[in-house]
Amino acid sequence: MRLLSFFLFVTLLSVHGEGTAQNVSISGRSLTIEKIFTAIKKQTGFVVFGNRELLSNRKTIRLEVTNMPLKDVLAIIFKDQPVEYSLSDKTIFISPKQPSITSPGKIHLSLSPVSVIRIRVVDRNGNPLPGASVIVKASKISTLTDAQGMVDLSANEGDILQVSYVGMETSSTRVTRSLLDAGSLTITLNTTDTRLDAVEVTVNTGYQTISRERSAGAFSKPDMQTIRNRSTSMNILQRLDGLVPGLTVNSSPAAASNPLLIRGLTSIKGATAPLYVVDGIQMNDISSVNPNDVEDITVLKDATAASIWGSRASNGVIVITTKKGGKANKLTIDYDGFMSFQGKPDIEYFPVLNSRQFIQAAKETFNPVANLWSTIVALGPVHPHDQILYDQYRGLIDAPTANAKLDSLASLNNVQQIKDLWYRNGMLSNQTISIRGGGQVHSFYGSLAYTNTMSSTPGASNRSFKANLRQDLSINKNLQFFLITDLTNTLTSFKRAIAPDNRFLPYVMFKDNAGNNLSMNHLVRTDSLRKVYETRGGINLAYNPMDEYNYGETRSDGFLARITGGASINLFKGLRFEGVYGLIKGNNKTTLYDEASSYFVRAEAAMFAIPSTTGGPVTYYLPKDGAKYAVTNSNQRDWTIRNQLVYDNAWNDRKHQITLLAGQEAQNQRTNNISTTVRGYDPQLLTYSNINWEAVAKAGGTGTNTFYSSSSFILNDSYKESETETRFTSYYGNAAYTYDGKYSLNASIRSDESNLFGKDKSAQSRPVWSAGGAWLLSQERFMEDTRWINQLTLRATYGVTGNSPIPPGAASYDILSPGTILGPVTLYVSTPANKNLSWESTRSINLGLDFSLLNRRLQGSLDVYHKHTSDLIGNQPVNPFTGYTQITGNLGDIVNKGIEARIQSVNISTKDFRWSSMLVFAYNENKITELAPATAITTGGQLINNSFVKGYSAFAIFAYPFAGLDALGDPQIRLSDKTVTKAAGVAKPNDMVYAGTYQPKYNGGFSNIFQYRDFGLSVNMIYNLG
Incomplete structure (x- = not known):
């Protein structure tokens, strides 16, 4: 959480408060104001905003009140204290107590000679600011502006008038003779940084939101302002780089859809990316989410934080919450736009031979x-x-x-031609207009966005159009609904550029x-x-x-609709029903068009051109005139239904707090792809040639392609269809108990059943679970005199999470696929069944420390973890009499261990200037401890080419032990027996050298934010080492 310091007042704050009928019960000796406000928040929902220095370093209070109105409790608290307060919209505003104030509108000073000045206080838009504080610094006497922002004030020449207002910068004006002669003055106040120190941080698991103090899990919340300011990518995942401890981001274009690893690698063939959750609904690809629509991100890293997601949470969970409107909010319209110039790739970066x-x-x-x-x-x-x-x-x-x-x-030398002909300057731009507002019953947030991605490849185009609307309906305090509609249309095209x-x-x-x-x-x-x-x-x-380049083009037109709705119904005190229902429906049409002039169309025709043996015309079994035209239609339909009961209660003056959650979830993910290909296509007449595939097969003999270099066979690809469907049904529960606001216990359990798992009962019925505890050490009585420690929490968790197989590479039943090689219709088993196939299981231990020091100018966290993943999914050897040499099965173990740290500080904070910093550090090391490969490794070459080796990191690199060049200049290697040779294929696995890993062990970031009045500068550094 960012450290934010905000001084609401320099001299005087006066906000006309509103009464409350809510009652409070508090009992204790030597209570600080901060502890009292924590109890008030728990009992009434009122939160406190203001400078935290006003809450600390105040004398303690002995308080014994039972069922007393809040305003009466506050009167007791602030009696004889140098602090005053006001109430507004579930918020207690606190400020330094000012000298005695006369009635708003007029003040007369007993100074001579004096003149009366009429002062009007307005904002930048000219709107009056009622209740603004106006003080004459020399006399320390002050007053407030009236409803029109006016005040009549008696002052002397040379006096300093100081004006302040909630959320505005303080203004100082010297009284001059010309000002006294004019008799009037208009003072305009500018808005200031209104980001306040919130009393509480919450954790959103995708199923529930609980306070940070009550959660024992390891989680991180990146700074959202930094994410919004990063304009190098519209993929919000890549904007997380260097902001979350333990999160490794791969920024290469090939990893654009799934660029993340959380706490290392936990799978060698299964899914390695985290589980992505948007507004409570799982999404496999969140590249369509507009970063400007995102309100909050929570990264769940250990078992206690993520285990409620069951057999899909071993790689961590990233929970994204989008923006919504607020109750009684004025209508606001915002614009956000940027243009990022990315230039050409530096093709001379790698040292290659000229x-x-x-x-x-x-x-x-x-x-x-x-x-x-x-x-x-x-x-x-x-x-x-x-x-x-x-x-x-x-x-x-x-x-x-x-x-x-x-x-x-x-x-x-072709370097300059490559730069000029095959690359251009890349550019990314985005324009987003958003609108939000709301009343007591209905609130909304909506946005329209246009993104243009111009890659460095000439002729390529990528444009997207987005519309997003969230509506919240609060019928009464017991019945609330919400509906999110997010639509994305993406258009891409590219030429046949190499x-x-x-x-x-x-x-x-x-x-x-x-x-x-x-x-x-x-x-x-x-x-x-x-x-x-x-x-x-x-x-x-x-x-x-x-x-x-000009002979072909690929185009795609994709449309994705994400619709999420939900309801919250209070059944009786403490118990409520929550339902979340999501539908993701999309379709994408991709067309590939290659003219008759294209080399690959000509090569196909030439391959199946048979000359006449009698001198007649050549027989073309594939058309030599007309284009090759392929169309692929991809359809996606995912739905999620979740129903849960939540019980939240506290008793005995909130000494005991308990939150219970139990629910059921069903999910279905289905994709369907249909591809058709025609030859001899005429785009003007919309006609194509009918091909006799049986004759083509005979003309090509076995179908071997002796000329068309892109393939070994000519395929009957006129029609292809594939379908993948994944089904989950789950039951889950979660409990959180807190005693005396200091000791918290968390536990969760979930059971998943899926068509991805084997039919064997042991493969289906494997619940995941977790347990953890947190100790808010700073709340202990023996810590009361340690005023420089604001918060200190110890955490410990243990649990089991899972990672399900990826369809269609693994399944509990045989998957058949149609043959496409020329000849009769055939089917083959593309994925043989494994009835014992189960999801990968990860057991993890996490020890953590959260701290906040020096009046919250320095805060952060430290975590140490150990993860042991068993039942790794991979290619498993089987009896060859089955007809297969290997199938997908569970075959090994991998261990990850590491350390994570995050430190945030406010280095300088003055009236006009602020400098804050954040350091993120993470270390991860893994090792494959068990592995049963389908093929034994017997040579050094196999070891180099093998991706995973028992006893080494999952990112291991092996090399030949170089022994220099011989007299002929040929490279040599040194074997384990000290023999030097240049013969090929003689090296064994024990002759090879372990050369480290290609995945960095250390990563993180260092950011600095400088704020001077309305101007800000952000400096970020991202590092990957080892």
């Missing part, structure tokens, strides 16, 4: 004996430098000619000096094979990347 170095290395490593020309030609393609070297070796050209050709290649990588050697140019596009036939097949098929089919098979 053309001359590359050619020299190619000449030095050329070995035509080990790599026979016949083998090279068969595998293809053959790059230009290889062609030259082999031509010389085969005697087709002499050495001077070969060297001249190689020198010509060495003089070329991604220049190691396929494009440093000397390969895309344009000649005249600006003409250059062919790169060597990228697809050898010249000899290309000429054979060109002759056979009469089709030009030249490959030109620059031309291909």
Whole structure:
């Protein structure tokens, strides 16, 4: 939680309070004002706002009141205290007590000579500020403005008039002779930072919201203002980087949908991403959530915090709550917009060989004996430098000619062409307009947003349009409803642009000096094979990347609707019913269009072109005219039904507090994909060619593709359909008990049943559970004299969470898929059943400490954890007589351990300037302790290529032990018996060297926020080490 200090008053605060009929019972000796306010909050719901220094360092009070009205209790509390208060809308405002005040509107000072000045106090919009405090500093006498913001004040020349108002900056004005002559003055007050120190922090688990003091679990709440200020991504997950201890964020484009790990890796084949919950409903992908619509984020990390989510919570849970309107709020309209310039990728960041170095290395490593020309030609393609070297070796050209050709290649450099032709400056922009307001019965929040993502790839487009509306209806104190409707339309398109990588050697140019596009036939097949098929089919098979860019396009049009509704009904005192019902429905249409001029369309036609043996025309089994057109329609329909009872009660002067929750949840997730592909397509006439697939199969023999390099087979892909459905039914319970406001116990249990688990009863009936305790040490009597410690809490938890298998790679029954290779209709078992398949189980221990020191200028938390995951899901060896060598099963264990820390401080806080800092640190180390791989590791090469090895980190890197170069310049390795060799394939696993991990062990962030009046500066640093 951010440390925020807000001085409501410098001299005088006067807010006309409202009475309350709520009664309070408090008993105790040596009670501080802060402890009394905590008790008042628990009993009445009234919270206190103001400078915390006013609550600390005050003399203690002995208080014995029973069922006394709140306003009478406050009168007793503040009697003879240098503090005054006011009541408004369930809030107690506190301020320093001011000198005696005369009646609002007029004051006469017994000074001579004096003049009367009429003062009007307004805000920036010219609205009067009634009840503003106006004080003459020299005399310490003050007054308040009336309903029109006016006051008549007697003052002397040289006096300082100081004006203050709730939520406004204090203004000081010197009385001059010209001011006395004018007789009137208008003072405009500017708004100030109204972020106050709240007395309480709450934890939202997605099922319930409880106070931080009553929760023993490990959770983190990132600073929402920092998240909103980050404009490098519209994915709110990537904005969390460096803000949450134990949260590792992968910012690469490939990880855009699931970029997070919480407290390390707990699965090697199952889901590794956290469970995402938005407004109480699970979502697999939250990239459609607008960060500007998010009100709060809670990251649940240990078993006690996350176990209520059952067999899907081992990787942690991220709970997102979106914004809503407030009761009796004025209508407000906000605009938020940004444009982030991201530039081009730095393709020279990696130290790679230039053309001359590359050619020299190619000449030095050329070995035509080990790599026979016949083998090279068969595998293809053959790059230009290889062609030259082999031509010389085969005697087709002499050495001077070969060297001249190689020198010509060495003089070329395509870096600038790649920068100019295949990359552009990336840019991200977003515009959001939101509106909120409400009355006593109905409140609302709505927003409209437009996002334009222009990637660094030319021709790519990504635009999204969003509409969000939340409505809350409060019929009475016993009956409330809410409805959230969130709609997103995403439009994307991209050309057939290539991604220049190691396929494009440093000397390969895309344009000649005249600006003409250059062919790169060597990228697809050898010249000899290309000429054979060109002759056979009469089709030009030249490959030109620059031309291909315009020969095809992929477009998608996606629509996603997220509808969530809920009800809360108070049945009788302490007991209420809560229901949450969610529907996520979406569809996405993706079209792939490749013209007849496209190389891949030409290559398909040429592959199945059969020349006549009698000199007649060529027979084309696939059309050589017309485009290839593919359409995929993806449909998603997820629904969730949750019903629960919540019992919340306190007794014996709130010495005992208990919260009980029990409920049932059902969830269904279903996706359906239908793809159709036609050839010979005419977009103007909307016609296509009918293909005789049986004849194609005969023409292609076994169907082997000898030319079309993107595939080994030509597939009958005219129609494909797939469907995945996941069902869960769950029963859960949770209890939280607090004694004397200091000792809290938490416990939860949940049982899940799913079609993802095996049919065996032991696989289905495996409840998860957790238990934990918290001790609010700072509330103990022996801590009363330690005034520099504001809050100190010790936490300890233990529990079990789960991680369910991922469909369709694992299932409790055989999954059949249709065959697509040319020939008769076939089915095959794509996923064999495993009746004993169960979810991965993680047992975790967490010890934690929360602290707040030095009048809350320094606060933070420290956690130490140990997680042991068993029943890892992976490929398990089975008896080959089953027809399979391996199936998906439970086969191993992995352990994670780590430390997390978060420290926040207010370094400087003055009237106009504020500097606060936050440091986040996390350390995680894991090890695979048990593993039964489907295939035994017997060579060093297998060890390098194997992703997971028993006894090592899940992110382990292995390498050959380098022993230098021999006399011929060939690399050598040193085996475990000290033998040095350069022979291939002789290294065994025990010869290899463990080279560490590719996942950093240390990560976190350091942020500083500087605020000067209405101007702010945020400086953030994110680090990943080890």
